[in-house]
Amino acid sequence: MKPMLIVISAPSGGGKSTLCDRLLQDYPEIVYSVSCTTREPRGSEEDGIDYHFLSRAAFDRLVADKAFLEHAEVHGNGYGTLVAPIREAFAEGLSVILDIDVQGAGQIRDYLKALPGNDPLRIRFVDIFIMPPSLEVLRARLEARGEDSPETIERRMKNAQDEIAKANQYRFRILNDDLDAAYRDLCGILDAMDGVAGEADRRAREAEKGEGERP
Numbered sequence: 001m002k003p004m005l006i007v008i009s010a011p012s013g014g015g016k017s018t019l020c021d022r023l024l025q026d027y028p029e030i031v032y033s034v035s036c037t038t039r040e041p042r043g044s045e046e047d048g049i050d051y052h053f054l055s056r057a058a059f060d061r062l063v064a065d066k067a068f069l070e071h072a073e074v075h076g077n078g079y080g081t082l083v084a085p086i087r088e089a090f091a092e093g094l095s096v097i098l099d100i101d102v103q104g105a106g107q108i109r110d111y112l113k114a115l116p117g118n119d120p121l122r123i124r125f126v127d128i129f130i131m132p133p134s135l136e137v138l139r140a141r142l143e144a145r146g147e148d149s150p151e152t153i154e155r156r157m158k159n160a161q162d163e164i165a166k167a168n169q170y171r172f173r174i175l176n177d178d179l180d181a182a183y184r185d186l187c188g189i190l191d192a193m194d195g196v197a198g199e200a201d202r203r204a205r206e207a208e209k210g211e212g213e214r215p
Contacts, residue, residue: 001027001029001191002093003095003120004095004124004125005086005095005096005108005121006030006095006126006128007097007105007108007125007126007128008098008099008128009099009102009104009128009129009170010132011138011156011160013132013141013142013145013160014131015130015176015182016130017099019179019182019183019186020032020097020099023187024097027190029093029094029095030095030097031094032097033081033085033097033098033099034050034051034052035080036051036053036054036059036078036080036082037052037059037077037078037079037080038054038055038056038059038078038079039053040053059078060078062080063078063080067082067084068080068082068083069083069086069111070100070104070105072107081098081100081108086121090120090121090124102162102169105127105170106166109169126172127169127170127171128174128186128189130173130174130182131164131167131173131174133176133177135161135164139153139157142157
């Protein structure tokens, strides 16, 4: 697989973390994007592995320098995805996967639209939304996890409705009714997009060559 920028979104309980973990296990050429945050580490979290933990001043400087592919404020803390590590991964022949919400995915699309048409990040971008079978099934999954209070579950369900309403903004949507089937669909999309992006790469190189030959 040639380098791709892979954005995967889903409502909480939709299964995206499990699907992303399987991709990372099966595809050594895919790496996970480590986000930046201004919040304090929790439990056994490690800097550079779970997050890049930054001071508010450092985070704000990066925002001012337009160093983020996307960034947002969540519960009073800054979160963001740096562009530079993604480009470095591409240079090493690695794909990057981002487990991100619909707001962040929208920012990434806007960022990429502003890039030149032959930029590798723009050419080799794929966004995928993981759909739950129904809101009822999603609620049952959240309750079965036993991690959240009833109030938190209600908030997650409200967010899920808003996120699912924006699923059509994504190029691909996968129904996660059966995890193995959803994973096969995910791998199939990436395999297909590898070929599509490869053809786009070829056309971009030919266009650059043609411009270079003009008098």
